Amino acid sequence: MADAFIYDHVRTPRGKGKADGSLHEVTAIELGTQTLRAIKQRNNLDTKLVEDVVFGCVDPVGEAGADIARTIALKAGYGKEVPGVQINRFCASGLDAVNLAAAQVMSGQKEMAIGGGVESMSRVGMGASGFGIAVDPSVAIDTYFMPQGVSADLIATKYGFSRDDVDAFAVRSHKRAAAAWEAGRFKNSVIPVKDVNGLILLDRDETIRPNTDMQTLAGLKASFVQMGEMGGFDAVATAAHPDVEFVNHVHHAGNSSGIVDGAAAVLVGSKKGGKAAGLKPRARIKAFATIGSDLALMLTGPVDVTELVLRKAGMTVKDIDLFELNEAFSSVVLRYQQAFDIDDAVLNVNGGAIAMGHPLGATGAMILGTVLDELERTNKNTALVTLCVAAGMGVATIIERV
Numbered sequence: 001m002a003d004a005f006i007y008d009h010v011r012t013p014r015g016k017g018k019a020d021g022s023l024h025e026v027t028a029i030e031l032g033t034q035t036l037r038a039i040k041q042r043n044n045l046d047t048k049l050v051e052d053v054v055f056g057c058v059d060p061v062g063e064a065g066a067d068i069a070r071t072i073a074l075k076a077g078y079g080k081e082v083p084g085v086q087i088n089r090f091c092a093s094g095l096d097a098v099n100l101a102a103a104q105v106m107s108g109q110k111e112m113a114i115g116g117g118v119e120s121m122s123r124v125g126m127g128a129s130g131f132g133i134a135v136d137p138s139v140a141i142d143t144y145f146m147p148q149g150v151s152a153d154l155i156a157t158k159y160g161f162s163r164d165d166v167d168a169f170a171v172r173s174h175k176r177a178a179a180a181w182e183a184g185r186f187k188n189s190v191i192p193v194k195d196v197n198g199l200i201l202l203d204r205d206e207t208i209r210p211n212t213d214m215q216t217l218a219g220l221k222a223s224f225v226q227m228g229e230m231g232g233f234d235a236v237a238t239a240a241h242p243d244v245e246f247v248n249h250v251h252h253a254g255n256s257s258g259i260v261d262g263a264a265a266v267l268v269g270s271k272k273g274g275k276a277a278g279l280k281p282r283a284r285i286k287a288f289a290t291i292g293s294d295l296a297l298m299l300t301g302p303v304d305v306t307e308l309v310l311r312k313a314g315m316t317v318k319d320i321d322l323f324e325l326n327e328a329f330s331s332v333v334l335r336y337q338q339a340f341d342i343d344d345a346v347l348n349v350n351g352g353a354i355a356m357g358h359p360l361g362a363t364g365a366m367i368l369g370t371v372l373d374e375l376e377r378t379n380k381n382t383a384l385v386t387l388c389v390a391a392g393m394g395v396a397t398i399i400e401r402v
Contacts, residue, residue, distance in 0.1 A: 002270050004102035005281035005402065009266040009369035010038045012193050014205045014357040017121035017259035022202040023193055024261070028057065028064040028120040031193065031263035032072035035116060038191045039265050040076065047077070049269075049277050051110040053084040054101045056093025056117030056361035059128045060086050064120060072118070088361070089290070091328060092387040092395035093117050095364025098266045099288040099397055106285075111273030116265035117361035126259065126360070133391055144240040144296040148390060149224035149256070150233040151298035152329035153249045158241060158297070159335050163250040166330035167217040170255035170354050172344075173327055177351025178210035185350055185377060189369050205356040207258045212355075222249040223256070240296035255330040260357030264365035281402050283372050286382075287313035288397040299332045301394025302386040303339045309384070309396040317342070320398070321380035324371035326363055326387040327352035336386075349374060363387065368397065375401050 012031055015023030023031070032055060040047055055069035069084030089096045094117030101115035133139050134147075146154070156166060180186060181204060192203035228234040234247045267279075274281055289309035293301040302325055310316060317340045325336050325348060337347055350370060353363060364387050371383040386396035 001106050002108050004105040004268050004285045005271065005274060006283045006285065006372060006399065007267045007269055007274055007279045007281055008039060008043055009264065009372065010035050010189055010191050011264035011366045011369055012262045013190050013202045014207065014260040014262040014359055015202050016206045017261050019122060021122045021261060022206055024122040025195070026120065026193060026201065027123065028068060028118045029071055029075060031120060031261065032068060032118040033075040034191065034193060035263045035265040036072055036076035036078065036114065039114065039267050043267065043277065043279055045277060047079055048081055049112045049273065050078060050082050050114055052101060052104060052113040053082060054097040054113065054115045055084065055086055056088065056097045056364065057086050058088055058090055058093055058119060058360035059124045059126065060088065061129045062124055064124045068118065089393065089395065090390035091326065091358065091360055092364050092389045093361045094264060094366065095368060095385060095387060095395050095397055096290065098268065098365055098368060102268050102285045105268055105270050112269035112277065114265050114267055116263065116365040118263035119359040119361040120261045121259045121359060122261050144236055146233045146236050146296055146298060147227055148298060149251055150228045150237060150247065151296065152251045152331050153224055153228065153247050154237045154241065154244065155297055155299060155335050156250050156331040157248045158244050159338060161331050161334050165334060166250050166255045167214055169330040169334055170217060171212050171214060173351045173354040174209050174212040176349065177205065177208045177355035180350035181205065181208065185373065189373055207260060207357050208355045217254045220252040220254050223252045225249045237296055251329050251331065255354060257328050257353035257358035260359050262359035262362050262366065264362045264369060266365050266368060283399045283401050286398040286400050290395050291393065293392045293394055295392035298392045299328055299388040300335060301388045301392060302336050302396065305394030305396040306340065306384065306386055309398055313398050320382055320384045321346065322349065322371050322374055322383040323347045324367045324383060324385045326358065326367060327354040328358065328388050330354065332388050364395065372399060
């Protein structure tokens with residue numbers, strides 16, 4: 001099996017996913033186009049060498065509909081020879097897109113491909129494409145399906161995380177993200193998004209609140225109480241997990257991932273493909289895995305898939321220098337840290353989605369790039385990237401510098 005290397009990655013800043021957000025006027029097509037164009041320009045890339053573009057998009061409807069990967073490849077000037085395919089594994093779509101691009105390289109069928117993702121959540125609302133498992137009782141009842149927010153609260157209750165615990169993690173996320181920006185840790189990978197006149201609309205993640213503290217968060221009411229109690233999902237939670245007597249609702253907008261717009265792209269290829277393009281590899285994709293997990297807990301997939309991907313790679317937690325886990329909700333990261341006894345110093349060291357937001361289809365590719373940059377900055381070797389996924393799944397990737 002051939003090796004798949006990462007040659008470059010870029011992302012947009014993440015803009016607030018509402019009508020008053022800085023990226024609201026930019027379509028998903030244009031967000032994706034600007035990332036692909038940056039990959040081409042930064043690497044003086046002959047786009048005929050790119051044999052596929054795989055892009056995640058969780059709500060591929062309306063202006064983001066159909067095969068957005070092919071659309072943005074054409075709009076970015078990659079030429080008619082370059083195909084594209086849109087995928088959807090919910091929150092992990094961006095990482096899975098990179099994994100699928102890498103798999104084509106590893107199999108020997110492609111020499112170079114791009115994986116990534118895009119979501120314009122201010123223009124195409126979350127859930128716009130529907131969610132069959134949630135609305136079809138014949139599936140939802142049998143599988144103990146629950147909304148993610150209630151699942152996050154169930155995780156906190158089951159594994160002993162208080163309101164103070166989840167709020168403290170959120171404060172940490174904002175502080176670390178703000179410090180990372182001030183230290184210039186994202187400057188080499190974040191491309192400014194420009195309007196049709198070439199003027200910069202946004203060049204920095206928009207939702208970071210450096211002054212967030214415990215007192216501020218304490219004033220926010222838990223978001224999922226009514227959904228759990230009146231909607232009946234607390235009863236589903238305790239039926240699925242009888243060891244839990246009741247659900248303690250601790251999550252709110254301040255300790256959950258933000259709704260944002262953004263896009264990211266990762267250039268992967270074989271050694272032969274990189275040589276043909278005149279590029280030097282930055283990291284090797286060592287292993288990746290996907291898994292299904294408990295549907296009521298829903299968001300504990302990163303624990304299960306980490307165990308799987310480490311087995312596949314013949315590694316242990318001690319072999320990983322940095323961990324990057326999408327901060328869907330505070331309890332997701334706290335449970336992951338608890339399960340593997342991971343030190344604060346090596347987990348989400350530059351903050352995460354609680355501070356910077358979670359543009360669903362793009363986040364996985366974004367955090368893969370973030371941790372690669374951090375490996376290089378700190379002269380470390382190996383990182384593990386993982387995300388929880390709606391409908392109870394997990395995706396993980398291990399990379400190592402070369």
